[in-house]
Amino acid sequence: MTATRDPGAGGTPDPAAGATRTAPRRRRLAVAPGRYRRFTIYALVALCVIVVTGAAVRLTNSGLGCPDWPRCEGEQLFASPDDFHGMVENVNRLFTGVVAAAVMAAVLGSLVRIPRRRDLTWLSLGLVAGVIAQIIWGAFTVWSELRPEFVMGHYLISAVLVANAVVLVQRASSGGRPLRHRVPPTTVWLSRAMVAVAAVVIVSGTIVTNTGPHAGDDRAVRFGFEIANVARIHAVSVLCLLLLTIATLAGIHRAGGAAWLGRRGVLLVASIVAQGALGYWQYFTGVPALLVGFHVAGSVLVWIAVLAVHLSIVDRPPLESSAEGSRSTAGGELDSPHVAATGPAITAGGGG
Numbered sequence: 001m002t003a004t005r006d007p008g009a010g011g012t013p014d015p016a017a018g019a020t021r022t023a024p025r026r027r028r029l030a031v032a033p034g035r036y037r038r039f040t041i042y043a044l045v046a047l048c049v050i051v052v053t054g055a056a057v058r059l060t061n062s063g064l065g066c067p068d069w070p071r072c073e074g075e076q077l078f079a080s081p082d083d084f085h086g087m088v089e090n091v092n093r094l095f096t097g098v099v100a101a102a103v104m105a106a107v108l109g110s111l112v113r114i115p116r117r118r119d120l121t122w123l124s125l126g127l128v129a130g131v132i133a134q135i136i137w138g139a140f141t142v143w144s145e146l147r148p149e150f151v152m153g154h155y156l157i158s159a160v161l162v163a164n165a166v167v168l169v170q171r172a173s174s175g176g177r178p179l180r181h182r183v184p185p186t187t188v189w190l191s192r193a194m195v196a197v198a199a200v201v202i203v204s205g206t207i208v209t210n211t212g213p214h215a216g217d218d219r220a221v222r223f224g225f226e227i228a229n230v231a232r233i234h235a236v237s238v239l240c241l242l243l244l245t246i247a248t249l250a251g252i253h254r255a256g257g258a259a260w261l262g263r264r265g266v267l268l269v270a271s272i273v274a275q276g277a278l279g280y281w282q283y284f285t286g287v288p289a290l291l292v293g294f295h296v297a298g299s300v301l302v303w304i305a306v307l308a309v310h311l312s313i314v315d316r317p318p319l320e321s322s323a324e325g326s327r328s329t330a331g332g333e334l335d336s337p338h339v340a341a342t343g344p345a346i347t348a349g350g351g352g
């Protein structure tokens with residue numbers, strides 16, 4: 001079966017494409033939209049888990065547990081079982097294989113999804129590019145003996161990957177037709193500012209980390225900033241994030257968005273407040289590793305919650321059925337990843 005392209009996905013018009021010309025073997029490989037959505041969720045979960053396993057490497061001082069790359073040490077591919085730090089670093093490296101498999105499944109699934117959507121293929125290819133970048137960056141991080149800019153970059157590439165995966169999940173959960181904002185332009189800009197400030201919170205957090213004691217190895221170089229100053233900048237950016245979040249949510253509610261926003265708004269505010277409290281707690285107790293581990297996991301949840309609220313301001317149709325895709329024969333560039341209607345805002349929401 002030729003996985004026919006969704007008319008809303010920017011595919012080339014192909015009147016000949018259809019169920020009647022489907023090769024049976026390829027039809028057996030076909031993935032329905034609902035199933036493909038699950039692939040994208042697995043990829044997102046794997047990408048979140050590896051942020052936490054990566055933090056575990058740092059927090060157990062195992063950053064140089066395997067001082068070589070790609071082999072663990074010298075000619076040895078894996079660390080010996082009695083080498084705790086080597087094993088922790090090894091498990092993290094092996095988990096990269098799980099992540100790679102999950103993102104490959106997202107790419108391959110997008111190719112046999114019915115209807116096929118070009119936006120989903122590009123977004124899943126973005127995940128593959130990001131994972132390759134992480135593998136290369138991880139090698140440089142080890143070779144640089146954990147220089148802070150490399151450790152920081154390692155987290156930040158993951159944050160970009162998580163964002164890519166969140167967009168992929170959202171698009172795989174809905175139809176591929178043109179996008180339309182369902183809130184007024186002011187709220188759209190507030191929401192964009194909220195995402196930008198969330199990025200500032202994350203970047204400033206990684207600066208605090210790479211100034212503080214959890215380097216991943218006692219020999220690692222640190223940024224020479226005053227820890228109290230960078231922590232203050234980090235905390236002030238969190239306060240700005242909270243204010244922008246409340247303003248964005250108020251705008252969404254004024255536009256009648258309570259129904260389609262669901263619990264996303266409450267979850268976002270709760271996660272920022274909880275994460276902020278955890279941040280102060282760890283700061284005033286000398287950054288114990290376990291609390292920092294929860295803070296890293298919490299940072300991923302806040303990031304996903306921010307993106308989920310931001311993506312909810314765009315109205316999208318419900319997920320297509322695969323039968324609809326098999327019938328589709330018309331084409332057109334309707335689903336460019338950035339086609340957001342800039343015309344008059346609509347205030348009622350459909351099934352985005």
Ligand code: HEM
Nearest residue numbers: 202205206208209212214235272275276279280283299302
């Ligand atoms: C929305 C709330 C917050 C988010 C999303 C957030 C995010 C982050 C991130 C991404 C990191 C770097 C993690 C890493 O590189 O592995 C970090 C580190 C840190 N954050 Fe936050 N943070 C928040 C609130 C706070 C607050 C209010 C404080 C209070 C001062 C704080 C204190 C810290 C400290 C001390 C570190 C360094 C921990 C270490 O030694 O590794 N955070 N944060």
